[in-house]
């Protein structure tokens with residue numbers, strides 16, 4: 001916690017708006033570093049919070065800290081995730097404006113931890129009636145469940161979320177949480193069947209084996225040894241010292257009970273998890289091109305756990321039925337295709353189980369009784385950050401597309417809207433240049449012309465489309481685009497490092513080379529009909545509801561993976577666009593191997609692609625505080641006799657505010673009167689002289705505190 005002025009002085013500025021050399025990247029990094037080295041991980045750019053992952057527990061999240069931040073003006077206290085949350089929460093309750101807290105940053109930068117702190121603060125600060133406590137408990141308990149099924153150890157983060165998450169919390173008019181809703185995005189299901197070296201499958205598999213009691217494991221026919229299971233042995237073999245799987249399993253079981261999952265549901269969930277482990281061990285042999293199951297007893301176990309007929313499952317794993325306009329033909333699969341079908345089954349079952357879990361959580365979180373009462377909603381978005389790996393595939397393409405969309409939203413909601421607002425309000429303003437990434441979003445998603453359309457066309461066309469024919473089409477259609485680089489037209493130094501099956505996109509955050517291998521397959525996301533049919537009759541109710549019969553009867557071709565993802569992202573953008581945003585931009589100061597170190601280059605890269613320098617330029621140029629005249633007058637009318645208890649002069653709230661600022665002694669440079677709002681500059685203009693500004697510029701909390709205290713004191717005179 002920042003207390004003494006001495007400490008604060010040494011630790012840079014709390015708000016980048018105060019940075020002397022605000023155009024310099026070096027000065028920016030230097031300020032973050034100074035603060036990081038003093039364990040001051042939070043810094044503002046106006047109201048955007050930058051959070052640098054400390055990789056260690058800091059004593060700044062206690063109940064006492066929550067109390068200190070509660071109901072304080074945003075700038076009265078040092079920067080903190082609690083201040084951002086308090087500000088959003090109060091706007092929600094006092095001004096009835098829907099809020100969203102958007103948390104972004106790369107893997108391991110601290111997004112999920114930040115989202116938990118937001119929830120912690122809300123839970124601590126909102127009503128304490130027993131019904132409300134129940135809702136809060138469920139909201140908090142949904143985290144361990146989602147993490148168990150949706151998180152995994154990666155080489156960047158031991159607890160990496162492998163899905164995107166948006167959680168809405170509904171509040172009643174008194175500010176008590178009454179329900180919630182979670183949306184999940186694109187689970188990285190390929191992890192179920194294979195993991196990179198040093199990585200693990202989803203936590204739940206290890207948790208079940210380590211924490212399930214003997215009776216449960218016997219019932220599921222599981223043994224504790226991890227290397228007994230093919231799906232667990234690709235990446236990291238063994239347990240992790242940083243994760244207590246057994247303990248976490250107990251937490252998950254307890255959470256499931258709090259969230260009202262019945263004993264039957266829990267049994268079925270773990271049955272499905274176990275069935276996937278067994279399925280991974282199923283082998284095939286091939287005679288005359290036809291695959292046959294070798295390990296029949298394993299198929300029997302899988303069938304028992306899913307509640308399907310073992311012979312039918314065996315046949316479905318080794319055959320494929322095609323219904324071509326009424327002509328139904330069944331043909332045997334070869335060994336390679338049977339393995340493909342088995343893996344597709346494991347991925348589909350797990351992916352749908354995850355979506356089912358989210359829906360089931362939502363049923364439990366649904367607001368019981370709202371009776372037409374006004375509901376306020378606060379959303380928290382914790383979604384994967386931009387990814388640039390050595391090898392980038394379909395998954396990275398989807399994730400980076402998502403980040404382009406979020407950057408577009410950031411531009412719309414902050415940079416562009418800031419400038420638009422000045423224009424609309426008739427306030428003189430010199431436009432600030434910024435890079436608008438709409439051109440990249442269009443390159444990816446424009447109808448008929450964009451990469452998604454070209455990919456879908458290639459997936460759906462008759463003939464023999466392949467990843468390479470897809471790449472050729474991309475290059476034919478997009479080679480002139482400034483943000484698309486193909487091998488043929490790449491500059492020599494890039495050509496040297498690019499393979500023939502790769503294309504490169506110039507993203508707003510940097511250049512990424514994607515390998516097209518697997519694009520068609522992953523986009524088609526094919527699960528053979530025979531397997532779907534078998535599962536649609538499953539005795540395990542969860543499985544049956546995940547594979548509904550209607551899906552088989554539907555004549556419509558299922559949407560491709562990328563189209564589904566684009567639709568869900570566009571829906572998310574619509575949800576976020578109508579809310580007031582608060583931003584938490586998370587930064588990872590180093591890699592896992594060197595905790596405590598602040599790597600300037602790594603941080604600079606993130607500062608650039610998070611658009612923080614542009615954000616600062618716009619913020620510096622503008623007005624930091626603005627309020628609609630009626631709201632401002634209502635809130636501060638007590639500060640002047642001419643406006644208290646009500647302003648009675650002509651001209652309405654605008655004239656009232658004009659009178660008020662005059663009475664408060666603001667000079668013309670400190671504020672501007674817009675069409676509908678008052679705009680105030682600060683903090684520089686809160687000082688009488690340059691000297692007093694220079695003397696106190698590091699101490700923004702004190703400045704603002706003094707300012708508000710001053711106002712109140714003047715009011716009491």
Ligand SMILES: Nc1ncnc2c1ncn2[C@@H]1O[C@H](COP(=O)(O)OP(=O)(O)OP(=O)(O)O)[C@@H](O)[C@H]1O
Nearest residue numbers: 053055056057107108109110111112113157160161
């Ligand atoms: N405020 C914090 N205090 C202490 N440790 C933190 C904090 N934020 C992050 N960490 C540490 O860093 C790890 C990674 O953080 P987190 O899981 O929140 O990253 P993420 O951005 O959500 O990553 P991913 O995108 O991979 O899910 C945490 O498990 C925790 O150990």
